[in-house]
Amino acid sequence: MTGYKVANGNGTTNGTNGSTNGNKSAEYIAQENPTMCSRDCCSGPGGSRKGNTCTDKKGAKAGSLNTEKIIPTPQSLLGNGKILCEITPEELRALRVLNEDTYPYEVIEEIADFITKGSGMRPKIGIICGSGLGSLADIIQDPKIFEYEKIPNFPVSTVEGHAGRLVVGTLEGATVMAMQGRFHFYEGYPLAKCSMPVRVMKLCGVEYLFATNAAGGINPRFAVGDIMLMHDHVNMLGFAGNSPLQGPNDPRFGPRFPALVNSYNKDLINKAIEIGKAMGIESNIHVGVYSCLGGPNYETIAELKALRMMGVDAVGMSTVHEVITARHCDMKVFAFSLITNKCATEYSDKKDEEANHDEVMAVAKNRQKACCELVARLIREIHSASA
Ligand SMILES: O=P(O)(O)O[C@@H]1C[C@H](O)[C@@H](CO)O1
Numbered sequence: 001m002t003g004y005k006v007a008n009g010n011g012t013t014n015g016t017n018g019s020t021n022g023n024k025s026a027e028y029i030a031q032e033n034p035t036m037c038s039r040d041c042c043s044g045p046g047g048s049r050k051g052n053t054c055t056d057k058k059g060a061k062a063g064s065l066n067t068e069k070i071i072p073t074p075q076s077l078l079g080n081g082k083i084l085c086e087i088t089p090e091e092l093r094a095l096r097v098l099n100e101d102t103y104p105y106e107v108i109e110e111i112a113d114f115i116t117k118g119s120g121m122r123p124k125i126g127i128i129c130g131s132g133l134g135s136l137a138d139i140i141q142d143p144k145i146f147e148y149e150k151i152p153n154f155p156v157s158t159v160e161g162h163a164g165r166l167v168v169g170t171l172e173g174a175t176v177m178a179m180q181g182r183f184h185f186y187e188g189y190p191l192a193k194c195s196m197p198v199r200v201m202k203l204c205g206v207e208y209l210f211a212t213n214a215a216g217g218i219n220p221r222f223a224v225g226d227i228m229l230m231h232d233h234v235n236m237l238g239f240a241g242n243s244p245l246q247g248p249n250d251p252r253f254g255p256r257f258p259a260l261v262n263s264y265n266k267d268l269i270n271k272a273i274e275i276g277k278a279m280g281i282e283s284n285i286h287v288g289v290y291s292c293l294g295g296p297n298y299e300t301i302a303e304l305k306a307l308r309m310m311g312v313d314a315v316g317m318s319t320v321h322e323v324i325t326a327r328h329c330d331m332k333v334f335a336f337s338l339i340t341n342k343c344a345t346e347y348s349d350k351k352d353e354e355a356n357h358d359e360v361m362a363v364a365k366n367r368q369k370a371c372c373e374l375v376a377r378l379i380r381e382i383h384s385a386s387a
């Protein structure tokens with residue numbers, strides 16, 4: 001069988017079956033067929049790989065390509081199965097952006113223009129709907145809806161309970177945009193990509209980020225269905241050296257070293273507490289610390305005990321990197337967790353103490369009315385204060 005190399009962004013891997021598929025594996029190089037074209041070769045800069053020049057491209061076009069030697073990767077098959085040599089410059093650029101970990105300012109600007117021009121609105125408040133909380137976007141009036149897959153260079157949602165639409169419209173008089181579906185690290189997206197829409201929101205004109213999530217309650221005082229207003233977080237992925245701000249910093253978004261104390265706006269937390277009282281649900285409202293783990297697995301008892309010792313009240317798989325990105329570009333942040341399950345912190349054989357996504361979705365569905373009312377009332381206050 002013919003040998004091959006699959007470029008994986010960290011070097012290349014030799015083999016005769018399967019592929020080593022890194023994030024940047026859209027290029028592949030035939031070892032025994034120097035006429036095959038690589039992505040670098042096609043796209044110019046940095047493209048002078050041994051045995052792969054633009055002459056090779058001509059050879060490939062002329063039909064000397066031995067397709068049996070190509071190991072297709074998911075990325076290589078993008079573009080209706082066309083190989084990269086046949087992709088137009090526009091398709092190639094889109095493909096590169098999809099494969100990149102970071103998005104240049106200009107690309108974010110293009111996405112923001114697409115949304116503001118397409119909707120005819122410049123939203124002031126951005127909402128990220130947590131698992132099962134998509135109904136937060138359903139209460140938006142006169143909505144203009146953008147399916148993620150139709151937004152240029154936008155990722156797609158892959159998780160149940162995350163519809164994959166951006167909804168722009170008005171809520172309590174304010175112009176808002178809501179992500180009905182967020183991107184998670186466990187879906188395979190790097191953190192910068194997970195939180196890229198926050199930068200899109202910023203360039204659309206958004207000043208306030210409302211981030212919501214479904215989370216497991218670690219604090220023993222929390223009951224299923226309670227709402228925890230986030231006043232701080234523990235960035236576990238950050239402890240492991242991962243951040244949405246990794247890589248070159250573009251000062252048009254914010255500083256290289258942003259401070260994160262006071263990330264969660266105290267005025268908005270206090271207003272939300274007042275609103276909770278007015279709604280008669282003050283006993284279900286708490287203020288606490290959230291932590292995001294990478295997922296998709298839920299936590300072990302030992303992990304939950306460790307988180308509790310660190311002062312974490314609720315644990316999830318999102319939000320923290322969105323908040324970091326929002327604070328980096330100086331947005332005001334309000335965030336809450338809907339407690340969808342109680343996390344067990346003692347060993348037990350009881351099956352019903354295990355977290356599961358169906359339960360998460362069911363609780364979110366049951367509590368969506370209260371969550372929508374809290375968000376709507378808070379937006380009304382922000383809007384009337386600025387009018
Ligand atoms: O998107 P969020 O953080 O609300 O969703 C949480 C984390 C996982 O995606 C899911 C697990 O049930 O709920």
Ligand SMILES: Nc1nc2[nH]cnc2c(=O)[nH]1
Pocket residue numbers: 214215216217293295297298299315316317340341343355360
């Ligand atoms: N990591 C994590 N995410 C959740 N999302 C909803 N519940 C949970 C949970 O218990 N743990």
